[in-house]
Amino acid sequence: MSAKSENIAQFEKDLASFRAKIANLPNDAWDERWLGHWTLSHLLAHMGGWAKEMTAAIERVKAGQKPTPEGVDYSNSDAWNAKFAATASPGPYALGIFDLRFKEYIEAAKGLPEDIFGKNDDGKLKIGSRLLDGAGIHHIAEHGAEVDKWLASRR
16 A cells, blocks of 8 residues: 555544544533633634645645745644634534535545655655644544543543
């Protein structure tokens, strides 16, 4: 299996696992503040916001451009996170938007060339793998662990 196929398969598997944890939650769970001042809707908007940004980055890479547009700085993640969380839709509707953002993200990645996945000779991830890792595979794992803790506390 190619590095691209492996990355996408891992991403899809992790995403399905994350989604399964929250798909059938009762309505009251959606309004519960549990991640600082965030609800599940805020978390999904945050994750979906990064997915949307990385989808655009993938499209720029496909066009032969840098992934980050000129003049944009992602280093202040707190400001970006707040911006994304502010777009949260209420309740389970947030899951539909999350699903759409991640579907677009994965579909965009599928259109990238094989040779930009995997690792460089120095062991660092190539751009295709980096674009799937940070806001995708790693992000899902990070927040999946937080969701697990929250769900355990609700029992």
